[in-house]
Amino acid sequence: MAFKIGLLGLGTVGTGTAQILLDPSGRNPLLEEIVIHRVGVRSPDKPRSVEFLSGVMTTDLESIVNDPDIDIVVELLGGLEPARSLILQAINHKKHVVTANKAVIARYGDEIYAAANKAGVYVLLEAAVGGGIPIIKPLKQSLGANRINNIIGIVNGTTNYILTQMTLYGADFDDVLAEAQQLGYAEADPTADVDGLDAADKIAILASLGFGGKVKREDVYCEGIRQVSAADIIYADKLGFVIKLLAIAKGSRGEASETLQLRVHPTLVSKTHPLANINGVYNAILVEGSPLGQVMFYGPGAGAGPTASSVVSDVMNIVAILKSSGPVQTLDPLLSCVHQHYCQITPIEAIETRFYARFLTEDVPGVIGYLGTSFGQHQVSLESIVQIGFQGELAEIVVVTHNVCEGNFRKALAEIHSLEAINSIPSILRVL
Amino acid sequence: MAFKIGLLGLGTVGTGTAQILLDPSGRNPLLEEIVIHRVGVRSPDKPRSVEFLSGVMTTDLESIVNDPDIDIVVELLGGLEPARSLILQAINHKKHVVTANKAVIARYGDEIYAAANKAGVYVLLEAAVGGGIPIIKPLKQSLGANRINNIIGIVNGTTNYILTQMTLYGADFDDVLAEAQQLGYAEADPTADVDGLDAADKIAILASLGFGGKVKREDVYCEGIRQVSAADIIYADKLGFVIKLLAIAKGSRGEASETLQLRVHPTLVSKTHPLANINGVYNAILVEGSPLGQVMFYGPGAGAGPTASSVVSDVMNIVAILKSSGPVQTLDPLLSCVHQHYCQITPIEAIETRFYARFLTEDVPGVIGYLGTSFGQHQVSLESIVQIGFQGELAEIVVVTHNVCEGNFRKALAEIHSLEAINSIPSILRVL
Structure with a gap:
């Protein structure tokens, strides 16, 4: 018995995915049991580097997510809509979903996983982060x-x-x-x-x-x-x-x-x-x-081949589960997403990190002293403070801090910015 | 329902594994459903940094692989025997096996996987290669x-x-x-x-x-x-x-x-x-x-914590499958090992690679010419040949080849070795 997939999108990654599935020799033998049943595209007349039997390609994307013969829908459209709606429809029709769409998952993951858990289907997304890297x-x-x-x-x-x-x-x-x-x-x-x-x-x-x-x-x-x-x-x-x-x-x-x-x-x-x-x-x-x-x-991290490698691995993963367990009764807790609570997030002002900042200052005595004092008054401890050189009339000074509270650092910067001797602060970067 | 594991061995990795399982908070919640049911050790009186209820530890390793209550046997004894026999016994008693034992798997993988496929159990070995690295x-x-x-x-x-x-x-x-x-x-x-x-x-x-x-x-x-x-x-x-x-x-x-x-x-x-x-x-x-x-x-690539991380991930993987599919009917083809044929191996003489070789030679004119000629006669094309300096009376010459057939390179070396001007060939290394 072959497992049937419906492919939404035949751009770079969609084409790469089809190329792997249409040429399985030398790869995992499981690929020989996977058939591209339908392919949904927006422009049917565009020249393509993969060919399908007539009737496989369609512009009616909804007909794919509703097709009772299809086991797995592979969403490679990108963008928020219609990707999100089609994923939800596929889930509601009890189809497993594989997607490379980080934007949709990052924004609507909650809604999508709630629907998937209710329907008892997997939504896998290896390709959404790191392209071909298994992460x-x-x-x-x-x-x-x-x-x-x-x-x-x-x-x-x-x-x-x-x-x-x-x-x-x-x-x-x-x-x-x-x-x-x-x-x-x-x-x-x-x-x-x-x-x-x-x-x-x-x-x-x-x-x-x-x-x-x-x-x-x-x-x-x-x-x-x-x-x-x-x-x-x-x-x-x-x-x-x-x-x-x-x-x-x-x-x-x-x-x-x-x-x-x-x-x-x-x-x-x-x-x-x-x-x-x-x-x-x-x-x-x-x-x-x-x-x-x-x-x-x-x-x-990107590109047709690497991203398609991850997409197809997700498809294989679902096929392997369907082959071994039959229709899914309970989702594998390591492959599904069952988080209940939201993570508590530290506000950016409260994080502790090291900073690098570059200042342009008037070339007057005591500027480094002003900077050092201002930082010190806000509990910002410095690792180094160096006058690098000049830009025209202005002195260029670079500061690297120890681990400090971002809020304190910002307060010190605001104070420093108001000093007469300070022309501008062109760069503020964090240090790992 | 908790899943029961039997741990064979409580050395560095065994202790690391027990420490994770006994302190699951902040880790994957699946760990809370895993119980260390028995621990087999060879020296019961050795001081240990983990504690178990009385009756959990035993020196009777066979009683663990035969214990009808145990779902998963974790083999962390190392060495070939009794590890191999205990793994096979566990499999024959329909227990899934997790092992970190590369020596046993590399030598007896064939026998072990044949038994596992027959019994319908998994043998997972993430910790056997790369310690904590998922590979x-x-x-x-x-x-x-x-x-x-x-x-x-x-x-x-x-x-x-x-x-x-x-x-x-x-x-x-x-x-x-x-x-x-x-x-x-x-x-x-x-x-x-x-x-x-x-x-x-x-x-x-x-x-x-x-x-x-x-x-x-x-x-x-x-x-x-x-x-x-x-x-x-x-x-x-x-x-x-x-x-x-x-x-x-x-x-x-x-x-x-x-x-x-x-x-x-x-x-x-x-x-x-x-x-x-x-x-x-x-x-x-x-x-x-x-x-x-x-x-x-x-x-x-080694160490108690990293290796235990991999061991426990395999245990979790099996527990996740048991939780979602119930008793295994058909093994997941991506997690089992179903190879039928042996890989054809290229003999070392037939491989193509680059070489680095270091020669000690008499300090006479024409030595570099002899070397170049001998290599050339055996189709060994050189990228560089450099007299680096002297070791006492002897000249030290380093050769780097292009991609060449190892067999030809060895023949050239044998010929060169017999040259009167050549004192010795202290190093022959391959180049990636």
Whole structure:
């Protein structure tokens, strides 16, 4: 008996998925039992690099999620609608769902998993985070014995490519972005990537899995990389750091007062840290837990082939369950999502972190003293304060703090900003 | 209803496993349904850092594998016997088995999986390779959509620690080994580690999973690190390499003439390669497949906590299946092992690889010419041939080849060895 899938979307990832399923030799033999029954597309006349028997392709996406012959719906449309509605319809028709759609899951995961649990179907999403990197299933299944303390990821390939190019060539953000758009590594509207929104979707999903609670997407504090300048990258390098856009979920599993930090921002990462060497469009996710210690998952974070690899693995996973247990009676608790409570989120002002800040000041005596005093008055302890050089008439000073409370740091900055000798504060970055 | 496990062995990993199971808060809630029913030890009076109710501990290991109340037997004895017999008995009593025992699985996997498939029970072994790194389940479940081409691992922490120390401090093998033994990173009898046998067990297991066939442990070609000298590490460094003990499985999935290379040996790895930066007791496994590309899994390759994390994840996995499907009717094909055929293995003489070789020669004119000519006559194409310096009266020459057939290279070496001008060939290493 073959298992029938309905594919929604035949873009890059949809095509990659079909190519694997249509050419199973040399892969897991389970793939030979999977048939693409229907494919839903929006533009039927577009030239495609995969071919289907006539009648397989349709523009009527609803007919796929309602088709009684289909066991598994694979949603690869992207975007919020109609993806969300079609996923919910598929679930209500008792179809298992595989999706690569981080935006829908990060925003409507609650609604989708409630429906899936009620219908007794799986919604798997390995491809939604880290492209081809196995991270969702390992986090659910293999690391669950641990108290997870940290999940820190480079989960957006576009921004990692831009930052890597800026680091290698001393180039400015705008120039590298334009080049990345030409090469197809960044979209015409790069907002979701460069402003950190895509990374925020992904860390919301990972945090929910790692910390065992629901996460509201809007609770993720988010800064993109537009403000990162070539100058900061050079100063970071001199201080022994590289700058990476990190998505961070940090908690204290097992403690009564547990709250979760959830944030995406450009971050100075020590060159000796495992994440410092993740370059170009590659992604990596570091998970820290007890008693495990640190593990890191590294690989291609996007692209047709890697993402399709994850999509098909989810399909295989469901087929393997259907083959071994028959129709699902009770969902496997390690593959479903049964969180009841929402994670408590630490407000950004209350987090403790190290900071890097760059100041432009008048070239008058005592400026470093003013800065030091202001920080000290707000309990901000400094690791270093260095006058790097001059920009025209202005002195350029870089400060790195010890671990401090973000709220105190911000208060000190506000005070410093009002000092007459301070011209501007072009960069404020966190340090891992 | 609680699920009952019987623990065989209460050494480092057994104790770590018990500690997780006895203190489940903040971990996956499934752990609260797991009870340690019996613990089998060999020395009941040894002081332990975990406590059990009286009657839980026993020296009668057979009574555990026969106990009708026990659902899952966790074998953490290590060694071949009685581990193998107890695993088989547990299986015959329809108990699922979780083991960290790479030696038993690499040698008796065939017998054990045949019994398990007949009995309809799972034998899971996440902890057998890579300690706390999730690699077995990802390879079975998440990467199965790919045609796997390469699995390359640093899978032995002891040798990686020794090589890292030799690299950092220019120290010699024997000194670092003695220090590692003092620190507990190497055993009193270091044979299994330093001669590559442990790594060979592990790559045999990974190859079987990645390439979908049975693997005979004795088919793994194996060289340890005893011959690696401080001098080679320094020359490798100058050439842009670090030396790592790699376990390699290399195939060509999907091709009719598919054969598998299976080998463990010290290897020159380019400093820009992801495996080059894996240092100390850490492990990493790189998997290359199509259409995925490269993914790498990195983490602590040994130790009580990390290994116990993997052991408990396997226990949870079985409990999750029992909870959702009830008694197993048909095994999940992604979690069981159903290979019928043995992988065809490429003899070591037939592999193609790059080589590094170091020669001590008389200081006479024309030696480099002799070397070049001999290699050329055996179709061994050279990338570089450099006289590095002198050792006493003797000239020291280092050769790096292009990709060549190992058999041809060996023939050239035999010829070169017989040349009068050649004093000795202290090192022959492969290059990744």
